[in-house]
Amino acid sequence: SRxxxxxxxxxxxxxTPSRCLGVFGLSLYTTEQQIHHIFSKYGNVDKVQVxxxxxxxxxxxxxxxxxxxxxxxKVAKNECTGMEIDGRRIxxxxxxxxxxxxxTPGIYMGKPxxxxxxxxxxxxxxxxxxxxYRGGGGYRERGHYARGYRHRSPxxxxxxxxxxxxxxxxxxxxx
DNA sequence: GTTGAGCGTT
Numbered sequence: 001s002r003x004x005x006x007x008x009x010x011x012x013x014x015x016t017p018s019r020c021l022g023v024f025g026l027s028l029y030t031t032e033q034q035i036h037h038i039f040s041k042y043g044n045v046d047k048v049q050v051x052x053x054x055x056x057x058x059x060x061x062x063x064x065x066x067x068x069x070x071x072x073x074k075v076a077k078n079e080c081t082g083m084e085i086d087g088r089r090i091x092x093x094x095x096x097x098x099x100x101x102x103x104t105p106g107i108y109m110g111k112p113x114x115x116x117x118x119x120x121x122x123x124x125x126x127x128x129x130x131x132x133y134r135g136g137g138g139y140r141e142r143g144h145y146a147r148g149y150r151h152r153s154p155x156x157x158x159x160x161x162x163x164x165x166x167x168x169x170x171x172x173x174x175x
Numbered sequence: 176g177t178t179g180a181g182c183g184t185t
Binding site: 028109 | 180184185
């Protein structure tokens with residue numbers, strides 16, 4: 001059989017280990033306090049930063065957790081990825097970035113966070129949902145989400161392994 | 176309480 005050789009390659013899928021974890025796929029309502037409480041089980045946590053959208057003031061659905069110890073961060077990463085918090089299955093990885101960007105007062109240098117409407121008021125997100133609801137059987141009814149396949153689509157960050165899917169699809173870890 | 180496409184701009 002063929003075994004893919006990855007070596008020590010560092011990429012978006014394989015960030016270099018550090019004390020800083022990125023936690024993605026959070027509910028918008030999950031707080032830094034909750035995350036702190038949950039992750040502290042694996043070691044001392046210095047700080048949790050939920051990333052807030054500057055425009056809306058709401059969570060962008062991800063956060064960063066700083067452990068005192070890299071070893072603890074590693075354990076937490078392995079134990080917490082796939083965990084369900086506030087009804088959302090989270091993904092945990094070592095952070096690619098190690099700190100927030102240096103502020104640039106007055107000029108927003110970040111990525112745009114929402115898809116704007118085009119000239120004629122057409123909204124892509126809306127249209128996409130309509131598409132899925134129209135399709136035979138529908139989107140929700142087929143259990144696409146419920147079975148944990150939501151990360152299947154192209155993402156530079158996440159490639160679930162078969163083992164992961166077997167073990168985590170139906171029974172998310174609890175904290 | 177928008178369900179997602181997500182690595183941070185105090």
